[in-house]
Amino acid sequence: MSADVRAAVETAYREEWGQVVATLIGFTGNWDLAEDSAQEAFAAALTTWARDGVPRNPGAWLTIAARNRATDRIRRDAVGAAKLRDLAAGQPVHDDPAGAGSEDIPDERLRLIFTCCHPALPLPARVALTLRTLAGLTTAEIARALLSAETTTGQRLSRAKRKIQDAGIPYRVPPAELLPERLAAVLAVLYLIFNEGYGGADQRALTVEAIRLARVLATLMPAEAEPRGLLALMLLHESRRATRLRDGELVTLEHQDRSRWDAALIDEGVRILDEARAMRRTGPYQLQAAIAACHATAPDAAATDWARIAGLYADLSKLTSSPVVELNRAVAVAMADGIPAGLAIVDALAESGSLEGYHLLPATRADLLRRDGRDAEARASYEQALELVPSEVERRYLAKRLLDLAPEN
Numbered sequence: 001m002s003a004d005v006r007a008a009v010e011t012a013y014r015e016e017w018g019q020v021v022a023t024l025i026g027f028t029g030n031w032d033l034a035e036d037s038a039q040e041a042f043a044a045a046l047t048t049w050a051r052d053g054v055p056r057n058p059g060a061w062l063t064i065a066a067r068n069r070a071t072d073r074i075r076r077d078a079v080g081a082a083k084l085r086d087l088a089a090g091q092p093v094h095d096d097p098a099g100a101g102s103e104d105i106p107d108e109r110l111r112l113i114f115t116c117c118h119p120a121l122p123l124p125a126r127v128a129l130t131l132r133t134l135a136g137l138t139t140a141e142i143a144r145a146l147l148s149a150e151t152t153t154g155q156r157l158s159r160a161k162r163k164i165q166d167a168g169i170p171y172r173v174p175p176a177e178l179l180p181e182r183l184a185a186v187l188a189v190l191y192l193i194f195n196e197g198y199g200g201a202d203q204r205a206l207t208v209e210a211i212r213l214a215r216v217l218a219t220l221m222p223a224e225a226e227p228r229g230l231l232a233l234m235l236l237h238e239s240r241r242a243t244r245l246r247d248g249e250l251v252t253l254e255h256q257d258r259s260r261w262d263a264a265l266i267d268e269g270v271r272i273l274d275e276a277r278a279m280r281r282t283g284p285y286q287l288q289a290a291i292a293a294c295h296a297t298a299p300d301a302a303a304t305d306w307a308r309i310a311g312l313y314a315d316l317s318k319l320t321s322s323p324v325v326e327l328n329r330a331v332a333v334a335m336a337d338g339i340p341a342g343l344a345i346v347d348a349l350a351e352s353g354s355l356e357g358y359h360l361l362p363a364t365r366a367d368l369l370r371r372d373g374r375d376a377e378a379r380a381s382y383e384q385a386l387e388l389v390p391s392e393v394e395r396r397y398l399a400k401r402l403l404d405l406a407p408e409n
Contacts, residue, residue, distance in 0.1 A: 017136035022112035041066035125160035228276035229286035235269035236292035250397040306336035323354040359388035
């Protein structure tokens, strides 16, 4: 087998897996059969394409090949005879995979996205099912990416599929009155996948898949602004990936080497954000992307428009009522209006108890106190943050900041 054929199959797997599985689920109503048939089709492509050449439309070839295999499996199963009659009354199985069209695929894929991210499923199951069914990651790859045991991940996937069957979760795009809520759930899952990958250099596959799926969603829902907002946010964050760590140590935004930021990703992110904002339906992902764009387009840290960022965080806080957003606003306000103004917001959050146990609350307070020259108070807050921090990378960063403070008298 030539390297070109193997590369073509690998490319098709990345780009077409979700489409093929979505169509097969719509065709058979059976998730496991759909995945098994898709796997068989990709395996067959390795030998058939080596013999006959790569088809003009690999996605259509794979879809029809997988559909034929699913039909054969049902035909071999005696108890599937009734199901086979139902299928025969529906979409026909074509004999010419290379020439078959794929016009029905996008709708099926959109149905699959909303089914995987249905609110009735627990959030971890939504994430795992999205990565398995739409991205084609194996159970082992999902477990490794999410830092979970493979058996746990496998059970989570099985339970999610069973719940879809038993609870009769509809395989469809929700009706218009439910779309905002359901779309928010889909966007939250994709952003969670992105953040899981963004946290470590060895998990970049997750950010790649999250961006790819966000592109798919934005393409399939062109009239919706927030999928574009999320895609822009991901691209702008991803543009800084190469500068976030140095020798395993966290590098904060103000100290990152901006010459190494990915200008192409920044340009694309800003363009997509502009498209979303032109729809005049502002949402939280658009606002977060606008904040990221302020940082990404500033020539250096000193040129950052902190007043605009503080205003965007204020708008975001009104939309979300999130104490984490308020904490971020505190930093922007401190940079725009002075440290005391930012500390006042941080102290109000501490008094409210809304962020109790959240390490970034004392870490933020410590950083603002350090900038204000109040090292003794900063020391106490850094020590409190170190007791709460979950990440080793962040722990090393906070410990270094603590050591950099003036010695105690």
